[in-house]
Structure formats: C-alpha cells, structure tokens
Amino acid sequence: MNITMSILYSLSILTLLIAGYYFLGYRSQKKEWNQKVKKWFPEEERKSFISKWGDRFDERESSQALRDKLHNANLKLLPSEYLGILIVGYMTLFVMMYSIFSMPFNLSLLLPIGILFIANYLLFYFRKNSYEARFNEQLSEVCRILGNAARSGLTVNQGIDIVAREIDGPAGVEFKRISNELKMGVTLEHAFKSIQKRNKSRDFNLFIATLLIQKKTGGNLALTLETMANTFEDRKILNQIIKTMTSEQKYISFIVPALPVFLLLVMNNVIDGFIDPLWSGFGLIILFLFVGAIVLSFILIRKITNIKV
Known part of the structure; x- marks a missing residue:
C-alpha cells in the first residue's frame, strides 16, 4: 500500500512538472503569436479630432505640393504639422504685437500674415536643395562602399544592398528603395532613373552615368569609384570651408x-x-x-x- 502511494505521489509530481513546463512554453508561444499578429495587423490607436483632421489634410491631393516642398527642404514634417506651426506662429506674433509692442489692432492682425508669408518663402528658398545637398554629402561614402564591394568580387547589385544597410538617410533610404526594386527584377538603369526624378543634382547624375557606363563597357570599377569618392570628398571639404568663411x-x-x-x-x-x-x-x-x-x-x-x- 505504501509503495502504491509513493508511486502515485511521484507520478502526480512528475505530471505537475510536465504540465508546468508545457504551460510556460504555451505562454511564450502565445506572446510570440500576439506580437506577430500585432505586427501583421496593427491596431489603430485612438486619436484626437485634431489628429484626425491632420490625417485627412495629409491625404488630400492638394497637400502633395507642400509635402514635396518639405521633402526637398529636408524637413521631417507632415503638411498638417507645418500648417499647425504657422497657425501657432501667427497667434504668437499677434499677441506680441498687440500686447507687448502696443500696435493697432488691425495692424496686429495683418502684419503677422506678411511676416509669415515672407518667412515661409525664405525658408523654402534657402532650403530648396537641402535634401540634395545632404544626399550629395554621402555620395563619397557610397562610392567607397561600392568600390570596396567591387574590389572584393561582389556585383553592383550586391554593393547597392550593402549601401542600403550601412548608410543612413537620405542616401540610405534611396538606395534601399533601389535594392528592393532590383530584387523584384527591375533593371539597374530603370531603378536609377526613378531616383533621378527626385534628385536632379549634378553630382548624382555623374555618379549614375559613371556606374552605368562602367557596367556596360567594363573596366576597373573599383578604381573609378575610388577616384569619384576622392573628388566628392574634396568638393565637400571645399564647400565646408566656404560655408565657414x-x-x-x-x-x-x-x-x-x-x-x-x-x-x-x-x-x-x-x-x-x-x-x-x-x-x-x-x-x-x-x-x-x-x-x-x-x-x-x-x-x-x-x-x-x-x-x-
């Protein structure tokens, strides 16, 4: 009887341990499943009515021109966010002019509009090529990575994939898009032309032309890319000196x-x-x-x- 009780007791303990082991494993798998489901089917978070108005404004075709201007100016703002900044700036200027500087009410209403109009024009005028300038500053590093890849025996497509992983934005984002298009079967020339529509700088056009010619005619691609990298680096240093002076x-x-x-x-x-x-x-x-x-x-x-x- 005592032997039977001991065996049953041992079996119950073993069963409890096995059940606990599988229960913990089930909880771990359930957590992973929930994370995958949230990643595949993200739940829409509750937003305020101001955020919803902003989303509707951003989705309109009329806001696309402002979105392109913000992109070219390298300003990481949505059109609705930029419009909100203008509204807050107008209210601030109105309060300052009417309360602090004691200006007439009508003038305090109209003058901030003119100031914001001029400020908006000057902002996009001086930063109209900011995205291209930031992109061009990274071209020397892009050429060095592609040159090292070619020297190691890798293809141009494999080198572009390395650039997409190693370089930060904005060049990293553009080359990641090129890498994805190449993986889907798009030709290198067509992928570069799609990027050329957004970036029409002289340096980037020279980089594309050199890369395509070298790929078609052959030659020492690594040496050509290294020479281009040195040229872009010298130009960047010269621009920095001029900017400082x-x-x-x-x-x-x-x-x-x-x-x-x-x-x-x-x-x-x-x-x-x-x-x-x-x-x-x-x-x-x-x-x-x-x-x-x-x-x-x-x-x-x-x-x-x-x-x-």
Whole structure:
C-alpha cells in the first residue's frame, strides 16, 4: 500500500512538472503569436479630432505640393504639422504685437500674415536643395562602399544592398528603395532613373552615368569609384570651408533687416503713437523706402556670400 502511494505521489509530481513546463512554453508561444499578429495587423490607436483632421489634410491631393516642398527642404514634417506651426506662429506674433509692442489692432492682425508669408518663402528658398545637398554629402561614402564591394568580387547589385544597410538617410533610404526594386527584377538603369526624378543634382547624375557606363563597357570599377569618392570628398571639404568663411556674413544678412524693425517696435512701445506718422501720405513714402532698403540689403548680402563650387 505504501509503495502504491509513493508511486502515485511521484507520478502526480512528475505530471505537475510536465504540465508546468508545457504551460510556460504555451505562454511564450502565445506572446510570440500576439506580437506577430500585432505586427501583421496593427491596431489603430485612438486619436484626437485634431489628429484626425491632420490625417485627412495629409491625404488630400492638394497637400502633395507642400509635402514635396518639405521633402526637398529636408524637413521631417507632415503638411498638417507645418500648417499647425504657422497657425501657432501667427497667434504668437499677434499677441506680441498687440500686447507687448502696443500696435493697432488691425495692424496686429495683418502684419503677422506678411511676416509669415515672407518667412515661409525664405525658408523654402534657402532650403530648396537641402535634401540634395545632404544626399550629395554621402555620395563619397557610397562610392567607397561600392568600390570596396567591387574590389572584393561582389556585383553592383550586391554593393547597392550593402549601401542600403550601412548608410543612413537620405542616401540610405534611396538606395534601399533601389535594392528592393532590383530584387523584384527591375533593371539597374530603370531603378536609377526613378531616383533621378527626385534628385536632379549634378553630382548624382555623374555618379549614375559613371556606374552605368562602367557596367556596360567594363573596366576597373573599383578604381573609378575610388577616384569619384576622392573628388566628392574634396568638393565637400571645399564647400565646408566656404560655408565657414561666409557664415558671419550670412548671419549679418538676417540681423541687418531685423534690427531696425525691432527697434521701431520697441520705440513704439516706449513712446505712444511713435509709428502713427508712417500711415500718413509722406510717411507711407518713407515706409516703402525703408522696406525696400531692408529687402535690397538682404538680397545684396546673400548674393555676395552665395559662392557655388
């Protein structure tokens, strides 16, 4: 009887251990399944009505032009986010002009619109090629990786796959897209042309032409890519030197127009009605001359410091 009880007790303990082992394994597998299901079928998170309005605005075709401008300016913002920044900026300027600088109500309503319009134009004007510039700065590293891949006996497609994994954005994103297209059977020339539509810089066109010619005619691809990498590196260093030498003048181009406007607003806050004569007949002439001189000084300083290599 005691032997039978001992055997049953041992079997119950063993069964309990086996059940616990399988239960823990089941929980681990269930966790992995849940993660896969969430990855394949992500649940839509609850959003506020402002976020939903922003999503609807971003999905419209009318916002595509603004999206392209933000992309070319290398600004990682959605059109709705950029529009929200403009609205907050307008409200801030209105409060500052009406409450702090004691300007008339109508002028406080209209002047921020003009300031934001000019700021919006200048932002996209000075950063219109920012995405291409950031892309071109990475071309030397791209050429070195492709050259090392060719020197190791790898094909151009395999080298592009390495570039897609090793290089950060924006070049890494574009080459990852090229790599995916090549894996789907798209030709190298067609894949490069699709990227060329978004990046029409001279350096990238030279890189594409050299790579395609070398692939068709043969030759020492590794040596050609190494020479291109050195050329791009020297050009990047020269551009950085020019940017450093002209940085002070570029800051002055913003300070010179902004300083008299700021002083005018401060004086209007100190002395009541200081800018009222500007709205008279002769005052409007002086105001137009003042604004024209500010714009002209800004353009001249920017033209002097705009040195292209």
